[in-house]
Amino acid sequence: MTKGNLTRRGVLKTGAVAGAGLTLPTYLRAQDSGFTNAPTGSTVTLGFNVPQSGPYAEEGADELRAYELAVEHLNGEGDGGMMNTFSSKALKGNGILGKKVEYVTGDTQTKSDAARASAKSMIEKDGAVMITGGSSSGVAVAVQALCQEAGVIFMAGLTHSNDTTGKDKKANGFRHFFNSYMSGAALAPVLAANYGKDRKAYHLTADYNWGYTTEEAVKSSTEAMGWETVGTVLTPLTQTDFSSYITPVLQSDADVLVLNHYGGNMVNSLTNAVQFGLRDRMVNGKQFEIVVPLYSRLMAKGAGENVKGIFGSTNWHWSLQDEGSQAFVKSFGTKYGFPPSQAAHTCYVQALLYADAVERAGSFAPCAVVEALEGFEFDGMGNGPTLYRAEDHQCFKDVLVVKGKENPESEFDLLEIVEVTPVDQVKYAPDHPQFAGGALGTCNNGA
């Protein structure tokens, strides 16, 4: 019997090194490929980080439906949806760079810490090479920063705060959705045309990042049109009954109420405002009006009849008649039985844009993808000609001004498009004061 070279110390050393190697996060083990989670087999894993619980769970469910549809189309299943109308023809329906697309999902819970934890888990445990999704700016900013550190690409879902591509922008992050500035710039001329230039506005604003940027954007755009802002009040995000915030509006000489609220806040504040008869009032000799800068069809449903005739803006709407929108609505509607939301649209488009960028770059390496997306101009995705601006990774495209429909024909038919605001009207310089601070930095390949 021989002892060979096996010693107690040797076993311990080998064990310790092997153990340390195994416990390292996946993305740190992929050093030889030069970037985090480089796909090595015949598949590539994408991470869909959407709210599956919490107040935005319905929006999250619609985002997930869209991602599943995108994965189907990328893998050559189904009717191909917007891949057929997309101006870039790099995608072939054989996965991404020939690798079959697989996906993992995480639940953001619409909480920054939970969203970071689920994104981290998808990167470290599941080997996701790209993270996408979300329905809140707080979450988007938090996950974007995490992806930058980890060296993966982040394709934001529904996030409307200026900060996502403003002071909190990151080189590895990209936003297709529009932002607060664009809402203000698109809405103000329509409001002035419909309600006149001599108006006094009162803002109720959700007390968090998105609320602040939306108030600032709408305020500055409407003031530039001649409106006066007579009051701005921050309301707690947890507020459910807004009556005590609505009644001071009755006491002011405001003739327009701007509700910088989203989701449940919007449903409740709008319902309360209508209950208090604001829309039946005459102030300063004018009909009192209410404005909701960011509309979501899914949320508008909760406010029922109260949305009728109220102006707002949206990133996309299923009733658009362009070829891309129709292809997506047909594909989504056939699979799920109802039209997609704007959240579903932006997520589907982001998934396709990422896949296309990888194909064009010929690599999954984040810095190669960043290069392919920066300055990329495309069409056929439902918003007309669009540019992914290199300076801040924000998409520039037309913005829809919508109004609550007076006579809806179905539960999905709540909004009507009033105007498609041309992209030139919502463009701004990368160093615009509303986007000041922060820097894109350099892309990070991770490992």
Added chain:
Amino acid sequence: MDAIILQILNGLDKGSAYALIALGLTLIFGTLGVVNFAHGALFMIGAFCAVTLSRLLSLSHQVAVPGEVDFLGNPKMREVPYAYDIFGENLGATIIDWAVPLSILFAIPVMIGIGVIMERGLIKHFYKRPHADQILVTFGLAIVLQEIIKFYYGANPIPTPAPSAFVGSFDFGALIGFDPGTIIYPYWRLVYFAFAVVIIGAVFAFLQFTTFGMVVRAGMADRETVGLLGINIDKRFTIMFGLAAAVAGLAGVMYTPINSPNYHMGMDFLVLSFVVVVVGGMGSLPGAVLAGFLLGILESFASMREVIAIVPGINQVVIYLVAIIILLTRPRGLMGRKGVMED
């Protein structure tokens, strides 16, 4: 002056909801000694009773609309409620319109049933456990209940309007000599306040003027002695749990036209309702009602722009500040009894 009257009115309807929830909480705490964190979920389930009945009454079948197509190009279908087929279009539409008030009749047996099952099935096993255990189990139950509701009804708020006769607002200012249009108040909120007063009155009358109520009050004061007299106090307390659940449920039913119900609405009220109970005095029914209205009115005043301009952020903390002040000056709350939660 008109601003002050408006905020008092606002506070009254907000206080009505706090008072109704806190009344049930105190009733359960006073009788069973249980700190019930699932009470907000009962308020939410009550609201969903209204949603359910409204959906049941609106159940419909599809009729093709000739010559029109839907978004996918298929023949367009129109929903026709069965109520129209059964009662005729006019009466059917009226029944659907009155779904929320009709839900009161639907919610009472449902909520009593849920309350009794909750007490017999789970909570009774925790009577002799520490309050921390009771809080954990009832909080867990609340999360389970809200997840069940979310599973079946989704996460988005569901609009459940008041009958069209109560839509709109009432010019209260014109009635009391102010300029027309200065003090406007929605009809349904006035209905809610009146409803809360009736329910609170009915609960007090039930406890004060019935033999059942007398025994319950005796049990609240000294459970052991009442038991020694041969009275099955446990059975009565179970019924009281069902009653408290019904009060919370009815508060939820009538609240649906004020704010579209969602699965989370119970949690939104729960914490504030506990503050109301503590400020009112643990185990004190009049204290719970008084504190409910008081804190509702204070919260309304703190939301005024003029007040926020002087003390920024006061709207978010006023209730807790007042609770601290009251508990520092009156440790048993406004109307708390000696010996409750003090052993």
